[in-house]
Amino acid sequence: MTTSYTALADFGRALLKRPALSEGLPMISEYAKQVSKAERCSIFIYNPKIQMLWTTLADGIEKIMVHVNDGIVGHTVKEGKPILVNNPYEDERFLHTIDNKTGFVTENIAxxxxxxxxxxxxxxxxxxxxxxxxxxxxxxxxxxxxxYISGYLELAMLFDDQTALLAKGIE
Known part of the structure; x- marks a missing residue:
């Protein structure tokens, strides 16, 4: 078990060397897939002002936008706890439209x-x-x-916001 904690600590140190979301999110995704043995990982950012979630990273597909009232991801936000679905096509919360658009077949979701x-x-x-x-x-x-990754994401979002303001010449 210490080996997995050592690997996680090594991952964390490497992640902190990548302050921008565009650099860190692929690392998070790859590590999560490797550890869980999952085929894909999508990371959604939530904007409570507009009640939308969107992927900053979705393996193999374009950006996905979902209203907080829709899909397993929206229900995860509303319930504030993990949702495990091993038969998504039998779950009324599942958004079939995303699989239809991408051609991907979702077999299970965490x-x-x-x-x-x-x-x-x-x-x-x-x-x-x-x-x-x-x-x-x-x-x-x-x-x-x-x-473990939440602190990184919070800081990276602030870093990206600050970088965008500097690019516009605003401090």
């Missing part, structure tokens, strides 16, 4: 909220298509992982 330092949801990460489905043990680790 959807985990990401909280900021004030315990507000700032995003959701979803893992898709783990062979054999997701278990409660997977969710335990992914909750821990969401807490």
């Amino acid at each position: 959807s985990i909220p990401i909280f900021d330092s004030n315990r507000r949801i700032i995003g959701v990460f979803q893992l898709l298509n783990k062979p054999g489905g997701f278990s409660p043990e997977d969710i335990k680790f992914m909750i821990f992982f969401a807490h």
